Amino acid sequence: MRKTAIMLALLLGASxxxxxxxxxxxxxxxxxxxxxxxxxxxxxxxxxAQAGGTMVYYGAGSVILGAPAKAxxxxxxxxxxxxxxxxxxxxxYGDSLETRDHALAVGAARAEEAxxxxxxxxxxxxxxxxxxxxxxxxxxxxxxxxxxx
Amino acid sequence: xxxxxxxxxxxxxxxxxxxxxxxxxxxAIPPLTSPDSGDKGNQMLAVGWQVTQAxxxxxxxxxxxxPLKPNRDDYYSYPEVTAPGFAxxxxxxxxxxxxxxxxxxxxxxxxxxCYVYDVDKGxxxxxxxxxxxxxDWRRAAHKxxxxxxxxxxxxxxTFDTRIAYVAQSGTGEGRMRRIAVMxxxxxxxxxxxxxxxxxxxxxxxxKGTQLAYVSFSGGRPSVRVIDPTxxxxxxxxxxxxxxxxxxxxxxGSKIAVxxxxxxxxxIYVAAAAGGPPQRLTTSPGVDTDPSFxxxxxxxxxxSDRGGTQQLYVMNADGTGQRRISFGGGWYAAPAWxxxxxxxxxxxxxxxGRRIGIMKTDGTGEKLLTSGPGDEGPSWAASGRxxxxxxxGGGGRTGLYRVGLDGGEPRQVATPQDGSDPDWSGVMD
Numbered sequence: 001m002r003k004t005a006i007m008l009a010l011l012l013g014a015s016x017x018x019x020x021x022x023x024x025x026x027x028x029x030x031x032x033x034x035x036x037x038x039x040x041x042x043x044x045x046x047x048x049a050q051a052g053g054t055m056v057y058y059g060a061g062s063v064i065l066g067a068p069a070k071a072x073x074x075x076x077x078x079x080x081x082x083x084x085x086x087x088x089x090x091x092x093y094g095d096s097l098e099t100r101d102h103a104l105a106v107g108a109a110r111a112e113e114a115x116x117x118x119x120x121x122x123x124x125x126x127x128x129x130x131x132x133x134x135x136x137x138x139x140x141x142x143x144x145x146x147x148x149x
Numbered sequence: 150x151x152x153x154x155x156x157x158x159x160x161x162x163x164x165x166x167x168x169x170x171x172x173x174x175x176x177a178i179p180p181l182t183s184p185d186s187g188d189k190g191n192q193m194l195a196v197g198w199q200v201t202q203a204x205x206x207x208x209x210x211x212x213x214x215x216p217l218k219p220n221r222d223d224y225y226s227y228p229e230v231t232a233p234g235f236a237x238x239x240x241x242x243x244x245x246x247x248x249x250x251x252x253x254x255x256x257x258x259x260x261x262x263c264y265v266y267d268v269d270k271g272x273x274x275x276x277x278x279x280x281x282x283x284x285d286w287r288r289a290a291h292k293x294x295x296x297x298x299x300x301x302x303x304x305x306x307t308f309d310t311r312i313a314y315v316a317q318s319g320t321g322e323g324r325m326r327r328i329a330v331m332x333x334x335x336x337x338x339x340x341x342x343x344x345x346x347x348x349x350x351x352x353x354x355x356k357g358t359q360l361a362y363v364s365f366s367g368g369r370p371s372v373r374v375i376d377p378t379x380x381x382x383x384x385x386x387x388x389x390x391x392x393x394x395x396x397x398x399x400x401g402s403k404i405a406v407x408x409x410x411x412x413x414x415x416i417y418v419a420a421a422a423g424g425p426p427q428r429l430t431t432s433p434g435v436d437t438d439p440s441f442x443x444x445x446x447x448x449x450x451x452s453d454r455g456g457t458q459q460l461y462v463m464n465a466d467g468t469g470q471r472r473i474s475f476g477g478g479w480y481a482a483p484a485w486x487x488x489x490x491x492x493x494x495x496x497x498x499x500x501g502r503r504i505g506i507m508k509t510d511g512t513g514e515k516l517l518t519s520g521p522g523d524e525g526p527s528w529a530a531s532g533r534x535x536x537x538x539x540x541g542g543g544g545r546t547g548l549y550r551v552g553l554d555g556g557e558p559r560q561v562a563t564p565q566d567g568s569d570p571d572w573s574g575v576m577d
């Protein structure tokens with residue numbers, strides 16, 4: 001029963017979206033043409049170029065997003081809203097001086113704070129996951145947005 | 150009663166020992182004998198000599214007991230196992246004596262007996278016998294070493310224990326990391342994971358029957374449980390959450406972990422057999438590295454709820470949380486000692502990361518290592534030594550052990566760089 005209802009909702013949603021298409025088409029000639037991106041590598045390159053990089057940085061021991069980090073995430077969010085088919089994972093890192101488990105927790109919190117900010121800017125939750133590398137890989141003090149697919 | 154008696158005994162030994170060596174009790178270990186005769190007797194004497202040398206090697210690792218070098222000329226007869234001559238060992242400066250025998254059994258196994266004596270008083274302190282497989286003589290030697298060490302110091306020995314750690318090979322991002330286990334003397338070294346994922350934090354169940362660890366195999370760090378014998382493994386919890394810092398309860402039934410809920414890391418406890426976790430802390434910020442008291446009633450953990458990382462103690466149900474560390478610097482990675490008296494920790498300060506201990510109420514703080522790259526203390530079963538990770542120049546890591554007297558740490562040999570050690574309790 002519930003499945004049927006969901007299917008119905010999806011169909012309705014789809015037909016509603018289609019109904020808007022003629023309106024979009026009318027503005028067709030004025031629309032700048034997006035380059036057709038194929039493959040994850042091309043998408044990654046475009047993301048890094050358009051968003052001004054894939055990384056946001058944090059103060060030592062801090063999980064708080066500063067103004068430069070928010071600006072960088074704003075560009076990332078704009079790109080992600082244009083590419084709803086792309087799924088990303090934010091990988092947080094701790095600091096090298098921290099103890100192992102504290103660094104893991106800090107890395108996870110940094111990734112989560114960055115994700116929350118992207119969601120605040122309208123990126124769908126399902127599009128962004130998080131993980132933490134703690135201090136187990138080089139790349140300390142930051143969170144990196146990695147395109148998964 | 151036992152507690153009271155044994156330290157007195159230790160004092161007795163220490164008082165009688167030579168002034169220049171107040172800490173170590175000299176012990177004589179003449180070669181184990183055998184009641185068997187003929188070819189079989191010779192075989193058993195050969196095993197006995199191996200056991201003797203293994204006991205010497207075990208005891209030489211300790212700071213409290215100093216073995217005399219065993220000499221094959223000090224052969225004694227089977228009846229002398231329980232009625233040794235003491236005059237020879239008195240004149241050699243020994244305060245304690247180990248005798249023993251190896252006897253072949255009709256089923257091919259061996260009976261090994263060990264006896265420990267107070268040389269000055271001419272009195273037996275302890276004895277123990279084992280029936281073991283013919284190839285398990287090393288295990289029996291560890292047990293004998295433990296009997297001697299406990300008779301002299303009053304503390305459990307660490308000879309029949311294991312060390313788990315993360316073995317690292319290669320460098321940089323291509324570095325391979327595997328969970329490895331070995332006997333505490335470095336024998337029987339083997340790998341439990343294949344090296345296809347980053348692994349961290351191996352932690353033994355009390356009798357070493359299980360091992361919890363953190364794996365990045367699913368893309369995010371999460372706690373898994375492995376049976377070291379069969380190699381069978383599974384996730385601890387049926388959740389897609391980041392979890393880490395596992396530690397078993399003293400009865401082995403539960404595992405405390407930290408788990409992320411959003412940007413918040415809190416302490417949870419889950420049944421070791423699996424199932425949903427119960428939340429113990431709720432503060433915003435990082436709560437991690439839980440460690441149970443030996444009676445299972447309390448948990449020490451680290452939290453930055455007050456602004457910096459500090460140590461807190463709570464009841465095992467999460468009630469009664471209170472801060473215990475008030476010295477300078479940041480305190481992390483606490484581990485409750487097996488005798489319940491101490492909490493070991495990593496202290497982060499201007500001088501880097503160092504290993505220290507404090508009493509369970511936070512008093513009596515003492516730093517044991519000079520750093521600057523030390524972390525992750527794990528207690529010996531004896532409660533008299535701590536195993537930890539030291540990161541040296543170039544980022545290479547090794548395992549080190551240090552006594553509570555704060556002497557120079559000694560490196561524990563591992564085939565590759567080692568990190569994140571855990572020292573098991575005494576095996577059954």
